[in-house]
Amino acid sequence: MTDEIAVVGAGRMGEGIALACLAAGLPVVLADVKDRTDDERRAYCERVRERLAEQLRAKLGDDAALAGLTVCGRESARLADAAVVFEAVPEVIEVKRDVLAWVCAQVGEFAVIASTTSTFLVTEIAELTTRPGRVVNAHWLNPADVMPLIEVSRSDDTDPDAVSTLTGLLERIGKVPVVCGVSAGYIVPRLQALVMNEAARMVEEGVASAADIDLAVRAGLGPRFSVLGPLEFIDWGGGDILYYASRYLAAQLGERFQPPDVIEENMSTNRRGLQDGTGFYHYDSEGVAEYRAARMREFEAIFRLREPELRNGTPVPTRQED
Numbered sequence: 001m002t003d004e005i006a007v008v009g010a011g012r013m014g015e016g017i018a019l020a021c022l023a024a025g026l027p028v029v030l031a032d033v034k035d036r037t038d039d040e041r042r043a044y045c046e047r048v049r050e051r052l053a054e055q056l057r058a059k060l061g062d063d064a065a066l067a068g069l070t071v072c073g074r075e076s077a078r079l080a081d082a083a084v085v086f087e088a089v090p091e092v093i094e095v096k097r098d099v100l101a102w103v104c105a106q107v108g109e110f111a112v113i114a115s116t117t118s119t120f121l122v123t124e125i126a127e128l129t130t131r132p133g134r135v136v137n138a139h140w141l142n143p144a145d146v147m148p149l150i151e152v153s154r155s156d157d158t159d160p161d162a163v164s165t166l167t168g169l170l171e172r173i174g175k176v177p178v179v180c181g182v183s184a185g186y187i188v189p190r191l192q193a194l195v196m197n198e199a200a201r202m203v204e205e206g207v208a209s210a211a212d213i214d215l216a217v218r219a220g221l222g223p224r225f226s227v228l229g230p231l232e233f234i235d236w237g238g239g240d241i242l243y244y245a246s247r248y249l250a251a252q253l254g255e256r257f258q259p260p261d262v263i264e265e266n267m268s269t270n271r272r273g274l275q276d277g278t279g280f281y282h283y284d285s286e287g288v289a290e291y292r293a294a295r296m297r298e299f300e301a302i303f304r305l306r307e308p309e310l311r312n313g314t315p316v317p318t319r320q321e322d
Contacts, residue, residue, distance in 0.1 A: 004081045005169070006107075008033060008099055009088035010048055010071065013116055016144025017086050018069065019055050023145070024173035027068035031077040033089060033099055045071040055145070079106035084114055084169055086138065091119045097128045104130045112162045114138040118189065121182050122153045133159040136166050139186050148176040151186040191230070195221075219310050227298045231280040235273030236295075239266045 005021045007014045010032035018030045032044060048071050053063040079085055085107055089099050096115070103113060113135045115125045126132035137153035150170050154163050167177040180187055199213050208216075224233065234242050242263060249257035266272060266279060273279035274288060283291070 003027065003083060004029065006031065006077070006079045006082035006085040007088055008077075008079075008085060008103060009090075009116075010034075010044070011088065011090075013140060013142070013144055014086070014088040015048060015052060016142070017088060017116070017140060019052055019059070019145040020173050020175070022052065022056060022065040022069055023059055025065065025068070026173065027070075029070045029072070029077055029079065029082065031072060031074055031079075033074045033102075036073070041073045045073070059145075074102065077106070079103065079111070080108055082107060082111055084112045084166060087113065087115045087117075087125075091117060093120070093124075093128075096120070096125070100125070100128045101130075110134070110161075112136060112166050114166055116140055118186075121184065122158070123155050123182055126155065126157065132157060134162045136162050137186075138166060138170075139189075141188065148174070149188065150175045150177045151188060152177050152179045153182065153186060154179065155182050215310075219306075223299070223302045223306065226302065227295055234263075235279035235281055235283075237273070238275055239263055239272040239279055243267050 004027045005018075006029040007017050007021075008031045010030050014030060018028045021028045030048065032041065032048070036044060049066065049069065052069065053066050056063040056065050085103055087096065087099060087103065089095050096117070100113070100115075107113065111134065113129060113131070115122070115135070115137050116139065117125060117137055118139055120137075122135065122137040125137060126135040129135055136158060137151075139151040139153065141147040141149055141151075152163065152167060152170075163179060167179065170177040178187060183190070185193065195217075199217070202208055202213055203210050207213075228236055243259055246257050246259040246263070250259075270276045271278050273281075274283055277283050277285060
């Protein structure tokens with residue numbers, strides 16, 4: 001097994017993954033597994049190479065890394081040397097079952113099989129294979145070559161070496177992997193679904209315009225959470241503030257705002273964050289001042305970067321009224 005990476009599925013996601021790996025200097029086999037005639041396959045693979053060459057030139061200044069790319073159909077793909085195989089086929093269970101059976105027959109014993117699914121649990125994907133211990137979900141955010149985050153989902157039956165191999169590769173190509181358990185929605189989709197639905201609900205209720213809600217996120221919520229994650233922000237402001245605010249919002253707007261048990265437990269055990277020295281994180285009293293100063297410098301840097309855009313505004317679509 002070598003450093004070679006295989007990407008099975010040559011659609012938008014597959015191309016993005018291949019581009020990220022090629023840009024990092026790794027050889028890639030990109031397998032197009034759709035049913036096509038020989039002529040259609042040749043034409044499609046050539047278009048893929050041209051698109052990737054153009055993107056490599058834009059990203060690196062040249063397309064020399066394209067020499068490490070093999071674009072082919074299933075019939076000529078060779079996966080035996082792949083350290084990691086990314087499955088990037090459509091979210092149709094029958095398609096995944098067929099493709100993963102083929103992958104399992106091709107790869108080496110220690111290869112990691114990483115599904116890019118955003119729909120199926122890692123346990124469901126593992127059941128489609130003959131080597132469930134080597135299966136991990138790797139949820140790339142679009143556009144795959146640009147977004148740093150990759151959500152890595154593993155189960156209790158996943159071989160720890162498969163997780164470490166995958167996260168090591170992702171770090172090597174400049175990505176930021178986070179590991180989560182078996183749960184629908186991973187981390188980001190689960191959080192963003194709540195935010196997006198609440199934003200749409202506020203438009204529906206006439207609370208504010210779509211433009212003002214989006215501006216509030218771009219000028220406030222977004223930059224804040226890019227410096228302090230939501231759990232760190234609870235500690236920063238105080239878990240007691242969230243506790244009381246959530247109870248008030250639940251009474252006014254509905255049960256969906258009721259705080260989870262962990263917030264109440266932290267309140268009752270004096271784990272409210274910075275003020276107690278512990279919350280979701282632990283804080284060294286001697287280092288708190290520098291910690292606060294470092295975070296404030298990050299805030300200032302972000303707003304220096306964003307200030308012209310936020311003050312002058314950027315064009316936004318006009319919302320069509322019913």
